[in-house]
Amino acid sequence: MHWADVLADELIKEDRKHVLATGITPSGPIHIGNMREILTTDAVYRCLVNKGGKAELIYVADDYDHLRKVYPYLPKSYEKYVGMPISEIPCPCGEHKSYADHYLISFLNSLEEIGVKPRVYRANEMYKNGDYNKAIQIALDNTDRIRDIIEKISKRHLPKNWLPFNIRCEKCNKITTAKPILYDYPIIEYKCECGYEGEVDIRKGGVGKLPWRVDWPARWKILSVTFEPFGKDLGTVGGARDTGEKICEEIYSYPAPKYTVYEFILLKGKGAMHSSKGTALSSEEMLNMTPPEVLRFLLMNNQPNKHMTFDSGLGLLNLVDEYDKLERVYFGKEEEIKGMKDLEKTYELSQPYHVPKKMPFQLPYKHLVTVVQIGETWNNMKKILVRTNQIPEKLSKEDEEHLKQRTEHAKYWLEKHAPDMIKFKVKKQLPRLKLTGEQKKFLM
Ligand SMILES: [Zn+2]
Ligand SMILES: [Zn+2]
Numbered sequence: 001m002h003w004a005d006v007l008a009d010e011l012i013k014e015d016r017k018h019v020l021a022t023g024i025t026p027s028g029p030i031h032i033g034n035m036r037e038i039l040t041t042d043a044v045y046r047c048l049v050n051k052g053g054k055a056e057l058i059y060v061a062d063d064y065d066h067l068r069k070v071y072p073y074l075p076k077s078y079e080k081y082v083g084m085p086i087s088e089i090p091c092p093c094g095e096h097k098s099y100a101d102h103y104l105i106s107f108l109n110s111l112e113e114i115g116v117k118p119r120v121y122r123a124n125e126m127y128k129n130g131d132y133n134k135a136i137q138i139a140l141d142n143t144d145r146i147r148d149i150i151e152k153i154s155k156r157h158l159p160k161n162w163l164p165f166n167i168r169c170e171k172c173n174k175i176t177t178a179k180p181i182l183y184d185y186p187i188i189e190y191k192c193e194c195g196y197e198g199e200v201d202i203r204k205g206g207v208g209k210l211p212w213r214v215d216w217p218a219r220w221k222i223l224s225v226t227f228e229p230f231g232k233d234l235g236t237v238g239g240a241r242d243t244g245e246k247i248c249e250e251i252y253s254y255p256a257p258k259y260t261v262y263e264f265i266l267l268k269g270k271g272a273m274h275s276s277k278g279t280a281l282s283s284e285e286m287l288n289m290t291p292p293e294v295l296r297f298l299l300m301n302n303q304p305n306k307h308m309t310f311d312s313g314l315g316l317l318n319l320v321d322e323y324d325k326l327e328r329v330y331f332g333k334e335e336e337i338k339g340m341k342d343l344e345k346t347y348e349l350s351q352p353y354h355v356p357k358k359m360p361f362q363l364p365y366k367h368l369v370t371v372v373q374i375g376e377t378w379n380n381m382k383k384i385l386v387r388t389n390q391i392p393e394k395l396s397k398e399d400e401e402h403l404k405q406r407t408e409h410a411k412y413w414l415e416k417h418a419p420d421m422i423k424f425k426v427k428k429q430l431p432r433l434k435l436t437g438e439q440k441k442f443l444m
Pocket of ligand 1: 091093094101102
């Protein structure tokens with residue numbers, strides 16, 4: 001059985017509406033590791049719906065999280081924003097509403113291309129709307145129990161006046177520098193490192209944020225989450241998932257969601273991707289060079305807990321070939337692939353939108369990569385391909401769209417990632433050469 005079906009079967013045992021969550025802090029370019037998280041969840045969601053389960057796919061952007069440091073891709077002037085929620089910081093290019101949106105919007109656009117349509121929640125709105133108010137009060141009322149859970153499980157020591165709430169200083173806007181002095185419902189008195197002393201009323205939204213280890217389980221309860229995968233960094237012993245589970249069950253009286261742990265994706269030649277170090281390939285970039293069905297295939301064909309390497313060089317061409325072969329097998333045009341399991345389900349889950357009823361017209365991708373360098377535009381390419389009998393003169397609209405789309409991906413790949421040995425240019429004008437009589441004779 002396909003891994004996504006196994007996970008869906010686990011969920012469907014419980015007869016209720018399932019909320020499958022996925023999310024991220026958009027503090028930098030959103031890389032392919034996050035794409036793995038959302039495509040894993042999307043696959044389980046699709047299988048669940050397929051089995052007749054009631055389910056919703058959601059995406060939580062934690063844009064109320066604070067900027068942790070001036071990342072290598074940011075100007076030095078961002079120093080003054082460190083500690084502020086990323087929804088309240090200006091965008092680096094000037095064209096988005098906020099710093100968070102700068103990274104989030106392009107990722108959400110990629111999701112559309114890859115056929116994932118989650119309901120999107122933004123933490124900054126949830127906090128400001130008061131969606132978290134009850135959870136904040138419960139956390140503050142249970143400060144000692146939460147402190148106990150975190151200290152015992154994570155082996156961390158928390159400061160004496162610690163509260164499970166990071167106050168947002170009204171003067172400097174940071175959520176990392178205000179220290180609580182006294183909590184007496186509904187007021188917290190605080191003093192900030194900037195010198196400001198004040199008080200916040202927790203019944204008002206947006207006056208602060210739950211620390212991550214409390215925020216996560218609170219969110220499970222608020223949004224009734226029943227499934228959420230996480231990267232192996234969060235799944236370590238004593239990590240946020242461990243404390244979250246306990247806080248969710250004991251403080252919020254809500255069963256912790258089911259999950260799967262996913263492995264990181266390595267970039268060939270570069271190692272693990274980290275957005276914070278600027279070594280990541282953004283999901284947008286990856287999708288620009290890879291046809292969406294092929295990118296989905298890469299993830300559907302591998303168990304989430306399997307290490308994977310993405311090769312943006314020649315390996316990409318092989319990956320497309322592998323997908324095309326799977327397609328031929330799916331439509332019975334070729335023998336099964338030895339050792340490949342669940343190929344029907346893998347093919348179906350690889351489709352961004354719908355499963356084609358008949359096999360799409362295939363043009364070997366490596367050949368397309370050559371023809372695009374000769375023809376350059378789709379119309380020229382089409383002429384060449386028809387003239388050489390490689391495509392029928394009348395291609396269905398769908399097939400033509402499919403080839404056109406692949407041409408765009410191939411072009412992008414050639415421009416940005418292809419190794420030099422693959423690239424060539426056809427000269428538009430004949431070179432001026434003086435040929436000898438012998439040479440002319442040979443060419444005739
Ligand atoms: Zn921007
Ligand atoms: Zn302050």
